Amino acid sequence: MPGTTTARRPSAQDFLELVERGRRGRLKLYIGFAAGVGKTWRMLEEAHALRARGIDVVGAFIETHGRADTAALVRDLEVIPRRKVEYRGVVVEEMDLDAVLARRPYVAIVDEIPHTNVPGSKNRKRYQDVLDLLAAGINVIGALNIQHLDSLNDLILRNTGVRVRETVPDAFLEEADQVVNLDLAVEDLVERLRSGKIYPAEKIPWALEHFFRGPNLSTLRELSLREVAESLDRSATAAARLGEAATSTRGRVMVALSSNPPRALALLRRGSRMAGRLNTDWYVVYVETPEETPERIDAEAQRHLLANIEKARELGAQVVRLKSTDPAAALLDFARSHRVSDLIVGRTELPPWWRRLLRRSVLQRLVDEGSGLDLHIVSFEDEEGRP
Structure with a gap:
């Protein structure tokens, strides 16, 4: 009829895109007991393996900590430019959540998940950014250390004398569909530190006298192994209880x-x-x-x-x-x-x-x-x- 507008008939592709948008992304977490156990390296290796299979994968936020071998793994990957914000006279670089959502990759690599975002960001913590990506249907591969788990905060303080400021709630770990614990002998980790593979030379003496003391690392390693084992046990128990929720006692x-x-x-x-x-x-x-x-x-x-x-x-x-x-x-x-x-x-x-x-x-x-x-x-x- 003249003067009327006919809406475009939705296609099957439109419906498939609608379904895809409504699908929650999957979360895979690499857990370590200290810096230097290889979390970022393993994430990047997996990113390359996915890319070789034709999977659309991008680096949403990757922190190389100045390590040349880690930086070499980043060069061939698509990396979303960081959002730069001036805060108290200093330019701070954050993950650009809006850019990642707009790019909409199949898999996003997110490092340093316990990080606190600069004031004024949409979310206070980076783990909340990850939850937004998952809600948008984007799969995430991320990393964090066991000492950043919130419920362990007092236990870490009691055993190591260190109060960890950056934390994520336990509920975030429970969101993970797959958890991979990266284990390494304490002696090997200390050797990596001494050889300059974790921190710059000027930071090594301080690290050896504080967080990287042998007893601290042994405690953290034990906590990491135990926590991941309990996480896997919880997942298995939850799967076994599917269908029994109504009668659960x-x-x-x-x-x-x-x-x-x-x-x-x-x-x-x-x-x-x-x-x-x-x-x-x-x-x-x-x-x-x-x-x-x-x-x-x-x-x-x-x-x-x-x-x-x-x-x-x-x-x-x-x-x-x-x-x-x-x-x-x-x-x-x-x-x-x-x-x-x-x-x-x-x-x-x-x-x-x-x-x-x-x-x-x-x-x-x-x-x-x-x-x-x-x-x-x-x-x-x-x-x-x-x-």
């Missing part, structure tokens, strides 16, 4: 959080690791009493509470806020109504003996009345280790 994990516990991160990491080992969901439950309404608690406590809630969600927990004049009863009611099997609480400073005679603490009531629940009381001194 496995319990859930719950962390009881007060408005401003002194070591909230220790509790959250303990909950994350336990839920991961049990391959189950977990909750973080905060009970707001009349004395702890937002109008009554001070601004600093409110800020800590909100930060702890955000961290819990980042670690994969479902955060629940209850209101009650009786915190112990509210926690126990929630646990029993949501099939919780393991309840994690922090050890609090006990009140004077005469006050305990008049009123039992929340912790004591959980011990006395928590029949059917496994109660885990975290000793913060034990959990946090050396300052």
